[in-house]
Amino acid sequence: MNIEHDLKIKIAEALYALYNITISPESIQLTETRKEFEGDFTLVVFPFIKESRLSPEETGKSIGEYISNNFNTLANFNVVKGFLNLGLSDGQWLEYFNEVGYLNKFILKVKGNDSIVKNVMVEYSSPNTNKPLHLGHVRNNLLGYSVAEILKEAGNSVKKANLINDRGIHICKSMLAWQRWGNGETPDSSGLKGDHLVGKYYVKFDKEYKKEIEELMKNGLNEDEAKKQAPVIIDAQEMLIKWEQGDSSVMELWKTMNGWVYEGFDATYKKLGVDFDKIYYESQTYLLGKAIVEEGLQKGIFYKKEDGSVWVDLTEDGLDEKLLLRGDGTSVYITQDLGTAALRFEEYPNLDQLIYVVGNEQEYHFKVLKLIFKKLGKPWWDGLYHLSYGMVNLPSGKMKSREGTVVDADELIEEMVNTSRDTTLALGKVEDFTMEQAEKLFYKLGMGALKYYILKVDAKKTMLFNPAESIDFNGNTGPFIQYTYARICSVIRKAEKLDGLKSFRQQSVLLDRPMMQKEKDILRHVFQFPNIVHGAATELSPSIVANYVYELAKLFNTFYHDCPIADAEKVNTSLFRLQLSNIAGQTIKECMRLMGIKVPEQM
RNA sequence: GGUCCCAUAGCUCAACCGGAUAGAGCAUCAGUUUUCUAAACUGACGGUUACAAGUUCGAGUCUUGUUGGGAUCACCA
Numbered sequence: 001m002n003i004e005h006d007l008k009i010k011i012a013e014a015l016y017a018l019y020n021i022t023i024s025p026e027s028i029q030l031t032e033t034r035k036e037f038e039g040d041f042t043l044v045v046f047p048f049i050k051e052s053r054l055s056p057e058e059t060g061k062s063i064g065e066y067i068s069n070n071f072n073t074l075a076n077f078n079v080v081k082g083f084l085n086l087g088l089s090d091g092q093w094l095e096y097f098n099e100v101g102y103l104n105k106f107i108l109k110v111k112g113n114d115s116i117v118k119n120v121m122v123e124y125s126s127p128n129t130n131k132p133l134h135l136g137h138v139r140n141n142l143l144g145y146s147v148a149e150i151l152k153e154a155g156n157s158v159k160k161a162n163l164i165n166d167r168g169i170h171i172c173k174s175m176l177a178w179q180r181w182g183n184g185e186t187p188d189s190s191g192l193k194g195d196h197l198v199g200k201y202y203v204k205f206d207k208e209y210k211k212e213i214e215e216l217m218k219n220g221l222n223e224d225e226a227k228k229q230a231p232v233i234i235d236a237q238e239m240l241i242k243w244e245q246g247d248s249s250v251m252e253l254w255k256t257m258n259g260w261v262y263e264g265f266d267a268t269y270k271k272l273g274v275d276f277d278k279i280y281y282e283s284q285t286y287l288l289g290k291a292i293v294e295e296g297l298q299k300g301i302f303y304k305k306e307d308g309s310v311w312v313d314l315t316e317d318g319l320d321e322k323l324l325l326r327g328d329g330t331s332v333y334i335t336q337d338l339g340t341a342a343l344r345f346e347e348y349p350n351l352d353q354l355i356y357v358v359g360n361e362q363e364y365h366f367k368v369l370k371l372i373f374k375k376l377g378k379p380w381w382d383g384l385y386h387l388s389y390g391m392v393n394l395p396s397g398k399m400k401s402r403e404g405t406v407v408d409a410d411e412l413i414e415e416m417v418n419t420s421r422d423t424t425l426a427l428g429k430v431e432d433f434t435m436e437q438a439e440k441l442f443y444k445l446g447m448g449a450l451k452y453y454i455l456k457v458d459a460k461k462t463m464l465f466n467p468a469e470s471i472d473f474n475g476n477t478g479p480f481i482q483y484t485y486a487r488i489c490s491v492i493r494k495a496e497k498l499d500g501l502k503s504f505r506q507q508s509v510l511l512d513r514p515m516m517q518k519e520k521d522i523l524r525h526v527f528q529f530p531n532i533v534h535g536a537a538t539e540l541s542p543s544i545v546a547n548y549v550y551e552l553a554k555l556f557n558t559f560y561h562d563c564p565i566a567d568a569e570k571v572n573t574s575l576f577r578l579q580l581s582n583i584a585g586q587t588i589k590e591c592m593r594l595m596g597i598k599v600p601e602q603m
Numbered sequence: 604g605g606u607c608c609c610a611u612a613g614c615u616c617a618a619c620c621g622g623a624u625a626g627a628g629c630a631u632c633a634g635u636u637u638u639c640u641a642a643a644c645u646g647a648c649g650g651u652u653a654c655a656a657g658u659u660c661g662a663g664u665c666u667u668g669u670u671g672g673g674a675u676c677a678c679c680a
Contacts, residue, residue: 326678333680475628483642561644
């Protein structure tokens with residue numbers, strides 16, 4: 001069942017019969033006809049005029065005539081300049097429609113003839129355990145989750161992975177600060193969420209560190225020297241060495257504080273509705289990274305400097321020299337990435353692609369990572385893919401944790417739910433709800449607004465978030481689409497109480513009148529769904545799904561406004577419109593699910 | 604400085620591998636309710652797609668240059 005594909009096959013046949021042009025149906029450019037012209041699909045004929053040796057108009061006309069004469073799918077066609085607009089017959093539309101609507105078989109798998117099932121791992125979230133999640137992480141989490149779901153929908157086998165960055169100098173910083181200035185404070189004693197408590201000490205460290213640098217600079221040191229010689233940073237470095245040596249008191253502190261953070265993260269993940277099939281901890285993989293470094297040294301691909309630090313020279317490839325291991329033997333950021341990647345391909349030998357959902361500020365890092373594996377001769381090096389997304393900026397510019405301008409994830413979620421509660425109560429939508437039902441709804445709507453707001457923007461692009469203006473609930477928003485779904489449910493609920501319409505799902509529809517444009521618009525759009533999922537999976541882009549489902553919701557609302565559904569003048573019309581509403585609703589629900597957004601049946 | 608990315612309506616974003624008269628939402632203004640949910644619908648206003656050349660049937664999209672903004676090139680992660 002693929003209308004476009006069927007039509008493309010016919011066009012290909014026409015091109016061959018008329019002009020002896022051999023072209024695969026997939027490579028034919030077919031678009032939905034713009035509303036200002038008559039027709040359903042449009043073929044741009046310019047690419048064929050060289051072979052046809054006719055004007056664009058005449059070429060279009062011939063192709064149209066050929067299809068019209070040889071197949072019974074076309075109701076009409078017209079040519080405007082170089083554009084051939086093809087109108088499918090109502091009978092053809094209904095045939096497709098009954099296949100989908102009547103059988104109610106709407107789990108539209110998108111497996112095309114050419115698609116091969118791939119084994120994919122999507123790594124996303126990947127937080128540091130020294131501070132709570134902020135808006136940037138939210139974008140990461142939503143993107144990663146959605147991309148994974150879209151890939152699954154397109155028929156791939158997908159594993160979601162999270163790599164917890166639980167060790168390193170930054171973790172030692174918050175540990176040191178807590179040890180020194182914490183007075184034994186715990187989440188219980190302070191009432192702070194664990195990740196926020198630890199984050200507080202990370203900030204504290206930075207403050208003290210800055211103070212010391214200032215002192216040293218007053219005493220005549222330059223900035224670089226001061227940064228290296230500040231006692232507090234030296235202590236943190238010592239702590240890192242102790243950690244790598246497995247010092248028991250350091251390990252104990254580390255375990256305790258990370259435990260607090262995990263509790264906090266779990267709560268946030270739960271609220272965001274994201275999940276993982278596999279969790280990696282950097283503390284368990286960084287040693288593998290050291291082994292890779294050793295391997296590279298043996299192979300002569302890496303080299304050691306006098307101070308013991310290990311480097312790789314990538315200048316031939318247009319990059320720089322890159323540090324892989326510090327002089328004191330401790331590992332850096334990329335060390336563990338080397339280890340984790342290798343581990344994953346060992347654990348999952350059939351893995352075709354490893355997608356890293358990581359911000360575009362790390363493009364250089366992933367270029368280096370991939371290149372190193374290529375040099376090491378790992379056969380899977382080309383399967384590494386950096387899904388690089390843009391930053392979330394504030395009107396004042398970049399979010400900076402040190403300057404306290406970050407938008408905290410937990411606070412943001414809470415605000416969204418609060419706004420949703422206020423709006424919904426003001427509209428009087430939940431008068432027949434229990435308290436519990438109402439709270440569930442507020443949460444669904446608040447998160448729907450947030451998720452849609454973030455996912456509708458092309459992942460690659462930098463986006464702007466203005467905390468002063470709360471995220472909208474009207475117009476091109478999550479709640480608008482959720483509302484459309486709730487409306488559909490409401491109509492269906494009412495219709496199912498009527499004798500003649502009760503079993504509309506089980507009835508095949510014979511329409512005894514021409515299909516109306518607004519009905520056809522919805523059908524046409526719904527049938528795009530497989531293409532949309534396929535495209536979104538190829539591009540790894542949830543925004544394609546977001547734009548699509550918004551358009552569908554708009555089409556439905558116009559239709560809903562103009563056409564009576566359950567109480568149309570004829571039963572046949574009601575049956576048809578109910579089924580139409582039903583598949584539109586299911587499509588909306590499925591799209592929203594791909595973005596991790598829940599849809600309410602009443603709001 | 605080297606490398607890379609971005610620039611579309613007052614604001615936030617679209618534009619399906621180069622296709623028809625560049626579309627939505629917000630904001631502003633004017634309408635729509637005895638009829639299935641007005642978080643909706645209809646209309647108006649709003650553009651030299653940063654600028655300048657080039658490529659061709661055709662450019663927001665591709666090439667080059669200019670201007671403006673961002674990222675990155677750490678013994679940070």
